[in-house]
Amino acid sequence: MLKYFFLSYVFVAAIVVAAFGTRGSKSELPPIEIFPDMDHQAKVKYQVKNDFFADGSGGRRPVNHTVPIGFEMPSKPASAPDAKPPMFGFSNGLDYYNTGKIGDFYGDGLPAQLAADKALLQRGERQYNIYCSVCHAASGNGKGMTSKYGILSAFNFHQAGSMDTKNPGAYRADGAIFDVITHGKGLMGSYGGNLTVRDRWAIVAYIRTLQVAVKEGNVSVQ
């Protein structure tokens, strides 16, 4: 009996030494990977040679006459003598324009960088109808197409108090709406990766316009 004990003792000791004995020593060999996870992937690395493409380079040039996602449409063609490089359109700073917040608090009103003109509202209408109306409805009453398929709780922009600053339960400051678009809230996903900062403010301005139109009876909400 004791013999087996000693045999298994030596066996276990050998395994322990084999497993931990070389800890701290360096090796040129690749590590043993029991679960490789996604450590090794076939991918194209930037600024690296790549035989897949005819020009032998891994990096790709932007397609001519296109604007990369996240950049604003340039106002002039790149060939114009005073053309500027395209502006980055997504959140890029901690000021009111980029966050909807002033310090720790949501601000109200359109940021100084933008003017509430026809172009901004038309842009807001377009983007609202693309990105928000499926849930919040074209009228903003929260009963968009998805409400027919089970998403019932999209916010109604015309609910009592949502324009009334003295009713904090329902009122959302402009900056708060901007923040919800950027980060999402509760059941609503974030649109910060889809909508440029300017487009988000344009939507906020359009929602305010919708609210006034409904309040004054120019648009009906079914």
Ligand code: HEC
């Ligand atoms: C896929 C459906 C869906 C889409 C698309 C959507 N929302 Fe929402 N939204 C919701 C739901 C659901 C809620 C309620 C969230 C909660 O309280 O859980 C909500 C809530 C809100 C609120 C109120 C949040 C609060 O402070 O309580 C605002 C403001 C809002 N959405 C704005 C927008 C805007 C602007 C867009 C377009 C950029 C948009 N939503 C797109 C579903 C959607």
